[in-house]
Amino acid sequence: MTKYVYLFKEGNAGMKDLLGGKGANLAEMTGLGLPVPRGFTVTTEACTRYYKDGRIIADDIVAQIEKALEATEEMVGKKLGDQANPFLVSVRSGAKVSMPGMMDTVLNLGLNDTVVEGLAKLTGNPRFAYDSYRRFVQMFSDVVMGIEKSKFERLLDNMKEEKGVHIDTELTADDMKEVLRKFKALYKKEKGEDFPQDPKKQLMESIKAVFRSWDNERAIIYRRLNDIPGDIGTAVNIQEMVYGNMGEDSGTGVAFTRNPSTGEKKLMGEFLMNAQGEDVVAGIRTPQEIDKLKETNPAVYAQFMEIAEKLESHYHDMQDIEFTIEKGKLFMLQTRNGKRTANAALKIAVDLVREGVLTKEEAIMKVDPRQLDALLHPTFAPSMLKDARPIASGLPASPGAATGQVYFTADDAANAFEDGVRNIILVRLETSPEDIEGMHVSQGILTARGGMTSHAAVVARGMGTCCVSGCGELKINEEEKFFTVGGHRFEEGSWISLDGSTGKVYGSKLPTIDPEVTGDFAEFISWADEIRTLKVRTNADTPQDSATAVKFGAEGIGLCRTEHMFFEADRIRAFRKMILAETLEQREAALAEIEPLQRKDFEAIFKVMKGFPVTIRFLDPPLHEFLPKEKEDIEELAAEMKIPVSQLEAKISDLHEQNPMLGHRGCRLAVTYPEIAIMQTKAVIKAALNVNKEGDTVVPEIMIPLVGDLVEFKYVKNLVVTTADEMIAASGDDLKYMVGTMIEIPRAALTADEIATEAEFFSFGTNDLTQMTYGLSRDDAGKFLDDYYAKKIYESDPFARLDRKGVGSLVKTAVRLGRETRPEIKLGICGEHGGDPSSIEFCYQAGLNYVSCSPYRVPIARLAAAQSVIKNR
Numbered sequence: 012m013t014k015y016v017y018l019f020k021e022g023n024a025g026m027k028d029l030l031g032g033k034g035a036n037l038a039e040m041t042g043l044g045l046p047v048p049r050g051f052t053v054t055t056e057a058c059t060r061y062y063k064d065g066r067i068i069a070d071d072i073v074a075q076i077e078k079a080l081e082a083t084e085e086m087v088g089k090k091l092g093d094q095a096n097p098f099l100v101s102v103r104s105g106a107k108v109s110m111p112g113m114m115d116t117v118l119n120l121g122l123n124d125t126v127v128e129g130l131a132k133l134t135g136n137p138r139f140a141y142d143s144y145r146r147f148v149q150m151f152s153d154v155v156m157g158i159e160k161s162k163f164e165r166l167l168d169n170m171k172e173e174k175g176v177h178i179d180t181e182l183t184a185d186d187m188k189e190v191l192r193k194f195k196a197l198y199k200k201e202k203g204e205d206f207p208q209d210p211k212k213q214l215m216e217s218i219k220a221v222f223r224s225w226d227n228e229r230a231i232i233y234r235r236l237n238d239i240p241g242d243i244g245t246a247v248n249i250q251e252m253v254y255g256n257m258g259e260d261s262g263t264g265v266a267f268t269r270n271p272s273t274g275e276k277k278l279m280g281e282f283l284m285n286a287q288g289e290d291v292v293a294g295i296r297t298p299q300e301i302d303k304l305k306e307t308n309p310a311v312y313a314q315f316m317e318i319a320e321k322l323e324s325h326y327h328d329m330q331d332i333e334f335t336i337e338k339g340k341l342f343m344l345q346t347r348n349g350k351r352t353a354n355a356a357l358k359i360a361v362d363l364v365r366e367g368v369l370t371k372e373e374a375i376m377k378v379d380p381r382q383l384d385a386l387l388h389p390t391f392a393p394s395m396l397k398d399a400r401p402i403a404s405g406l407p408a409s410p411g412a413a414t415g416q417v418y419f420t421a422d423d424a425a426n427a428f429e430d431g432v433r434n435i436i437l438v439r440l441e442t443s444p445e446d447i448e449g450m451h452v453s454q455g456i457l458t459a460r461g462g463m464t465s466h467a468a469v470v471a472r473g474m475g476t477c478c479v480s481g482c483g484e485l486k487i488n489e490e491e492k493f494f495t496v497g498g499h500r501f502e503e504g505s506w507i508s509l510d511g512s513t514g515k516v517y518g519s520k521l522p523t524i525d526p527e528v529t530g531d532f533a534e535f536i537s538w539a540d541e542i543r544t545l546k547v548r549t550n551a552d553t554p555q556d557s558a559t560a561v562k563f564g565a566e567g568i569g570l571c572r573t574e575h576m577f578f579e580a581d582r583i584r585a586f587r588k589m590i591l592a593e594t595l596e597q598r599e600a601a602l603a604e605i606e607p608l609q610r611k612d613f614e615a616i617f618k619v620m621k622g623f624p625v626t627i628r629f630l631d632p633p634l635h636e637f638l639p640k641e642k643e644d645i646e647e648l649a650a651e652m653k654i655p656v657s658q659l660e661a662k663i664s665d666l667h668e669q670n671p672m673l674g675h676r677g678c679r680l681a682v683t684y685p686e687i688a689i690m691q692t693k694a695v696i697k698a699a700l701n702v703n704k705e706g707d708t709v710v711p712e713i714m715i716p717l718v719g720d721l722v723e724f725k726y727v728k729n730l731v732v733t734t735a736d737e738m739i740a741a742s743g744d745d746l747k748y749m750v751g752t753m754i755e756i757p758r759a760a761l762t763a764d765e766i767a768t769e770a771e772f773f774s775f776g777t778n779d780l781t782q783m784t785y786g787l788s789r790d791d792a793g794k795f796l797d798d799y800y801a802k803k804i805y806e807s808d809p810f811a812r813l814d815r816k817g818v819g820s821l822v823k824t825a826v827r828l829g830r831e832t833r834p835e836i837k838l839g840i841c842g843e844h845g846g847d848p849s850s851i852e853f854c855y856q857a858g859l860n861y862v863s864c865s866p867y868r869v870p871i872a873r874l875a876a877a878q879s880v881i882k883n884r
Contacts, residue, residue: 015057016075018082019050019250024326029054031246033105036346043325045318045343049086050100050250051079053218055107058244061222068219076218077211080249087251091121092210094129099143099252102217104224106245109347110233111469115154115224117217118287119147119252123208131184139257141187142179146287148194148206151213155220158201166193178296180285214249221247229447231800236451237381238849241806250344253337256287260308262336263287266301266315268323271331271351271472272410272463272512274358274531278319280332281462297481298462311341322346327368328377329359352410352472353382357531371538372881378535380848380875386532387563387867391510392524399508401515403496405457405482408468410512413455413477414520417505419489421449428452436507438494440487442467450476455509457516459485477511528563528870536564536870539877545854546861547872548624550841552576554615560866564873567624569774569863570714570841571616573609573691574632582608583637584651590634591652591662595686602690609691613698617709626712626774626841626863628753629691629727633676635666672782677717678752681727688727692734700742712749712837714774719756721765728769751837755779760821764828767836773829774863775822777842777850781809784818810843813850823857830858839863848875855879 022030022038030038034052041047057072068076084090089098099121122130122144131140145167153160167179170190176182182190198206207213224230225245234241255263266280280301305312315334318341322330331349335342351359360374369377391412415434418424424437425448437453439446441460450456450470455477458467462481471478487494492503499518501507508517528536548569549560557568577586582605589601616625639645645663649656668674681688692713699709713731718724728750739746751772754760757780763773782789789810799805813819822840829836839861844850846864851872854862856879864872 012071013056014075015054015060015072016079017052017054018079019047019052022052027107028243029056029246031055031105031107031248032109032347033103033345034246034248037248037250039325040322040343040346043321045321046341047343048251048253049083050248051076051083052105053247053249055244055246058222058225058246059242061219062226062244066219066223068215068222073215076215076249080214083249083251091214092123092126094125096133097121097126097129099126099130100214101248101250101252102214102221103248103250104221104245105248106225106239107243108237108239109350110230110237110239111350111466115221115227117147117150117154117220119143120151120213120217121210121252122147123206123210125208126210134257136257138182138184138187139254141184141191142182142256143254143287145187145191145194148191148198151206151217152194152198152201154224155216156198156202158198162197162201163194166190166197218247218249221245228801229445232447232451235800235807236447238807238812241803253335253342253344254287255283255335255337256285257338259284260336260339261285262307264298264301264304264334266319266332266334267329267349267351268319268332269329269349269355269359271329271349271355272407274329274351274355274362276362278316279463282334282336297460297483308336308339311336311339314341318343324368327363327373329355348377350469350472353378353384353386354410354531355472356382357386357535361531361535372542374535375539375542375874375877376881378874380871380878383532383871383874384867387526387870390523390526391508392522395521396510399517399519399521402499402507402518403482403484403516405479405484405514405516406461406463406468407510407512407514408461408463408465408480409456409471409476409478411455411477412508412510412512412521412523413453414506414508414523415454417494417501417503417507418449418453419487419492419494419503421446423492423503424449424453436509438485438487439467440489441465442470455479455511457482457485457507457509459483459487471511477509479509479511479514479516482514482516532870536873539874540564541877542880543873543876544880545851545859545872545876546839547869547876548626548839548841548861548863549866549869550845550863551616551866553612554619556866557616557619560869561619561621561623563866563869565623565866565869567626567861567863568616568620569626569839569845569861571625571627572631573627574630576609576612577605577630577637586637587648588652589687590637590666591654591659598684599686602686606690606694609694610698610701613695613711614702617698617702617707617711618705620709622708624710624712626714626751626772626839627691627695628714628716629678630680630687631677631716633666633668633671633674634680635663635668635671638663638666672779672788678715678723678727679717681715681730682723685730688730689734692731693738696735696738696746696748699746699748700739700744703744703746710747710749712751712772714751714753714772716753716776717755717779718752718766718770719758721762721769724752724766725769749837753779753841754822754825755783757783757821760825762828763825764832767829767832770829770836771833772837772839773825775825775838775840775842775859777813777818777822777840777844778810780821780842781814781818784814784821785809812847813844813853815853819853819857822853826858837861846872848878851875852879852882856883 019041024039027035030052091098102117127144131137149163152158262284264282270279281298283298328348333345356378363369415436435453436455438457458480506520508521546566548567549565550570551557552575585604592598649659749771751770753776755776838859841863845862846868
């Protein structure tokens with residue numbers, strides 16, 4: 012019989028797949044002899060079976076839960092539902108991969124109308140007992156029964172206002188009884204029945220709720236953003252309750268063994284006395300720094316420091332630790348590898364190697380490649396900060412700089428992003444897990460409440476998003492969408508700037524400077540370069556982008572899109588003349604105007620790349636994309652071309668296609684208009700000859716796009732080779748060049764052995780290959796893909812993460828067939844997938860020579876390529 016439930020003492024850290032991260036670490040800490048409240052874990056396999064069985068917990072699993080509960084009750088000497096000596100538990104989620112705040116938790120389970128009286132009598136603390144019960148009612152109602160927690164919070168706020176107090180701890184035992192009465196009345200009004208009194212029913216319903224939370228919207232979005240599979244499920248941890256809210260000798264806190272923002276080797280954390288865990292992370296009260304615990308309780312502080320050092324040493328990584336103090340006794344509730352900023356991740360990894368704790372390879376695996384994105388974007392120019400006066404200051408919760416327009420709800424931020432706003436600052440009293448999508452589209456997050464371990468801080472650090480939290484000077488009116496500070500009012504859409512490294516908030520738009528790969532970053536990424544075998548190129552169409560990519564370590568250009576050059580103001584007119592020409596002579600005359608301009612573009616790029624390979628894709632888009640669409644622009648062009656408006660409109664109409672993605676584009680243009688390919692060949696070859704005369708060694712790679720047939724490719728290749736060879740012979744110089752193709756049509760992948768008889772390299776254009784394999788338009792799919800995610804048809808966007816089963820099979824087929832014909836063929840990828848870590852691992856497994864991505868993703872690709880080697884040994 013499958014074992015679905017494990018006592019903490021039966022597990023260990025190696026059982027993460029089964030027990031989840033939290034359960035495995037609780038078991039490991041138990042084995043280390045640390046003060047861990049007793050309990051058991053219901054496995055991830057029970058979760059997957061719950062869904063397989065139609066969202067019910069099977070009888071055999073229920074029986075194992077009841078047996079584990081009895082064993083735990085025997086260990087602690089208490090019984091669930093016993094009024095004389097009540098046993099209360101917490102019910103927490105714990106997936107294999109840490110997903111902070113994405114799933115649900117229930118505390119103080121086991122309380123009911125009689126048990127609360129026994130707890131009050133047993134502890135001699137009625138206020139504590141009724142405070143615990145009202146918290147349980149609120150959490151159970153929210154998490155298990157779906158009643159909005161804001162309704163309960165309003166009742167509590169009304170009570171505080173009525174009593175003239177500001178914080179929960181100022182309410183008396185009688186006040187808590189009254190709050191509880193109102194909470195239970197609200198529950199009955201919402202559900203049409205009394206609050207459940209059977210503790211075992213409470214437990215089973217809570218376990219189901221945690222399983223359900225694996226499938227809630229915020230968890231699904233988080234998994235999609237972080238490349239976490241949807242079929243691994245979550246475990247559930249049922250654990251003896253210990254109480255931080257029993258008075259001023261009790262408390263709760265969160266601490267990191269190193270600073271999660273900077274990586275400094277110094278304990279950083281916060282705690283609250285007379286509080287429960289959610290009070291710290293929810294930001295309802297502003298906590299104290301962990302160092303103050305030394306004054307509050309020196310013995311507990313010394314014990315905690317010793318345990319923290321032991322855990323970091325044991326796990327060989329910075330730890331995020333949750334703890335509770337109950338009547339002066341310390342308990343460890345959780346440890347996990349702590350979420351950290353990109354800067355901190357690099358510093359911690361490098362420091363742990365220097366300290367002899369990790370090898371370079373182990374350090375490489377400690378950093379998520381996607382985190383590096385946070386280091387590859389601008390920061391504020393120091394010269395501008397000298398004159399800028401902050402309007403407010405909060406806690407530097409997640410470093411970096413952000414300038415953007417203010418939005419007050421996650422939905423408004425997401426909608427603004429959909430409408431094309433790209434600089435968004437989300438301003439909230441405090442964030443909650445429901446805000447995940449709005450947080451994801453924001454450049455910065457600003458909250459009025461919460462500490463360094465609040466939800467906003469932890470999630471922002473994980474995303475690499477700038478965040479300032481606990482900015483108490485702000486007076487935020489979320490309903491009317493404005494905030495005030497220092498006598499100034501900022502409406503929705505107002506520009507502000509955040510410095511997540513200092514906590515300062517500025518009331519204007521500040522300029523930024525580009526990042527550099529230096530210090531720990533440079534050392535760390537050099538270790539990755541020692542390990543990886545995949546080369547990393549960039550997609551760049553300008554000398555500026557090329558230079559940025561080289562600065563970030565690019566080893567060539569995998570995609571230079573020549574059509575982007577035609578849109579420049581000094582050549583779009585000539586290109587339009589070419590499109591509108593009626594004769595070959597007219598077309599050639601127009602192209603002759605463009606050729607020297609395109610040649611200069613290539614020369615500039617070749618010079619920047621200093622001998623690195625440059626793959627130049629010949630014209631790809633359909634010609635209608637270069638012509639105006641608005642009537643006013645059409646009239647202006649007609650006047651400039653000295654032709655009737657009707658003639659121009661007729662030409663535009665003639666070029667219009669019902670499905671341009673599958674229309675007259677790519678190599679098909681060169682078949683119809685060979686002069687375009689000839690002009691582009693002349694520009695490339697002349698540029699290479701000129702730059703080589705200056706001492707560089709350029710070997711241009713000319714890429715013919717959208718090939719689906721060998722004969723088609725041979726026709727265009729012949730144009731290129733004939734033109735190039737004549738020019739090289741006439742120059743008297745020796746210039747090597749290559750001609751290859753993009754594999755972006757499924758037929759090309761399936762006939763790659765034939766195409767490789769002529770093509771010297773393949774570059775997989777996985778954007779179009781994905782479109783044509785799926786029959787999806789990349790431009791339109793976003794309108795309905797959310798329905799596919801919600802209904803679990805797709806787990807992730809196939810344009811963001813390579814589909815290994817379908818598109819990947821085509822890639823592998825083309826690799827195998829291409830190498831059978833031409834063993835030395837050069838193979839790369841130049842779609843958006845070239846910068847996605849999981850897709851890069853596939854490219855390594857498929858045997859590609861290089862990946863190519865946007866300039867700012869080059870370091871991400873370098874690290875992902877190194878991790879691919881280590882993972883696949």
